[in-house]
Amino acid sequence: xxxxxxxxxxxxxxxxxxxxxxxxxxxxxxxxxxxxxxxxxxxxxxxxxxxxxxxxxxxxxxxxxxxxxxxxxxxxxxxxxxxxxxxxxxxxxxxxxxxxxxxxxxxxxxxxxxxxxxxxxxxxxxxxxxxxxxxxxxxxxxxxxxxxxxxxxxxxxxxxxxxxxxxxxxxxxxxxxxxxxxxxxxxxxxxxxxxxxxxxxxxxxxxxxxxxxxxxxxxxxxxxxxxxxxxxxxxxxxxxxxxxxxxxxxxxxxxxxxxxxxxxxxxxxxxxxxxxxxxxxxxxxxxxxxxxxxxxxxxxxxxxxxxxxxxxxxxxxxxxxxxxxxxxxxxxxxxxxxxxxxxxxxxxxxxxxxxxx
Ligand SMILES: [Zn+2]
Ligand SMILES: [Zn+2]
Numbered sequence: 001x002x003x004x005x006x007x008x009x010x011x012x013x014x015x016x017x018x019x020x021x022x023x024x025x026x027x028x029x030x031x032x033x034x035x036x037x038x039x040x041x042x043x044x045x046x047x048x049x050x051x052x053x054x055x056x057x058x059x060x061x062x063x064x065x066x067x068x069x070x071x072x073x074x075x076x077x078x079x080x081x082x083x084x085x086x087x088x089x090x091x092x093x094x095x096x097x098x099x100x101x102x103x104x105x106x107x108x109x110x111x112x113x114x115x116x117x118x119x120x121x122x123x124x125x126x127x128x129x130x131x132x133x134x135x136x137x138x139x140x141x142x143x144x145x146x147x148x149x150x151x152x153x154x155x156x157x158x159x160x161x162x163x164x165x166x167x168x169x170x171x172x173x174x175x176x177x178x179x180x181x182x183x184x185x186x187x188x189x190x191x192x193x194x195x196x197x198x199x200x201x202x203x204x205x206x207x208x209x210x211x212x213x214x215x216x217x218x219x220x221x222x223x224x225x226x227x228x229x230x231x232x233x234x235x236x237x238x239x240x241x242x243x244x245x246x247x248x249x250x251x252x253x254x255x256x257x258x259x260x261x262x263x264x265x266x267x268x269x270x271x272x273x274x275x276x277x278x279x280x281x282x283x284x285x286x287x288x289x290x291x292x293x294x295x296x297x298x299x300x301x302x303x304x305x306x307x308x309x310x311x312x313x314x315x316x317x318x319x320x321x322x323x324x325x326x327x328x329x330x331x332x333x334x335x336x337x338x339x340x341x342x343x344x345x346x347x348x349x350x351x352x353x354x355x356x357x
Pocket of ligand 1 (some may be wrong): 037038040058156
């Protein structure tokens with residue numbers, strides 16, 4: 001089987017990967033398309049505790065084999081794959097917080113692959129840079145006729161962005177919502193808010209992002225100036241576009257986070273979903289924040305797959321969410337390096353790998 005492996009120094013494509021047999025309750029999925037997320041790129045350091053690893057956590061594919069006891073699915077069914085696999089038994093699961101399960105995020109290493117006889121780890125319970133994966137049946141969601149390149153985005157970009165606005169941001173009609181960072185997650189935060197009736201102000205340091213932001217429903221665009229201090233940037237934003245009820249911060253840049261914490265109105269909410277560099281710190285303006293405000297940080301926008309994915313898929317199918325225009329670049333697995341470079345440069349909203357090419 002083919003797949004892309006990160007060994008700590010390079011990302012290389014091998015056709016000698018093997019996958020372990022499936023167990024009861026599991027399903028083997030032939031991956032058709034995989035999104036590439038900035039979180040995958042962030043993992044490509046020499047310091048990952050578990051190496052080598054197959055990255056990739058946005059998958060759509062076709063069921064290839066069903067494990068014992070799996071019901072409700074058939075070989076050939078088309079699915080998108082969620083990353084969350086709550087164990088149901090740990091302290092967090094038992095008290096009704098499966099999203100905080102300790103093994104939910106794939107932090108507990110598993111090694112479903114081998115390369116030349118040596119174990120290769122999975123990532124985020126998915127590893128969609130491989131041509132085939134083993135997942136729990138509970139991770140699967142039917143996509144029917146939704147094209148796989150769109151369906152692949154449900155598991156991270158779409159669910160994280162849309163739910164950051166709707167679930168954590170609790171965006172209502174008439175809210176002024178600023179979305180910082182117009183990338184794969186940002187465009188979904190924009191459309192999640194705009195289609196709830198909010199007035200959305202998109203903020204990005206790249207002027208080319210204005211057209212994309214407006215395409216997904218932003219009513220205004222502010223060109224961020226990273227050389228401004230955060231107090232000045234926040235004051236300009238609040239004066240020009242305020243009061244800001246909710247900020248969804250998708251960039252992870254410390255300056256942007258500090259601007260977000262300063263520009264929201266009293267009682268407003270700041271949702272932090274961007275990945276910051278390791279060791280980053282941001283300061284909170286206590287004199288204003290203490291009068292009322294919420295900071296909410298999460299990895300997944302507060303999405304719960306069982307509750308949210310079927311609805312997101314339905315909204316994509318009937319056009320209430322625009323997924324087609326997020327698919328801005330598709331590469332073969334052999335060209336994954338070029339796909340990553342395009343995503344890093346910001347020239348595409350979402351880069352995908354097509355395992356069928
Ligand atoms: Zn992601
Ligand atoms: Zn658990």
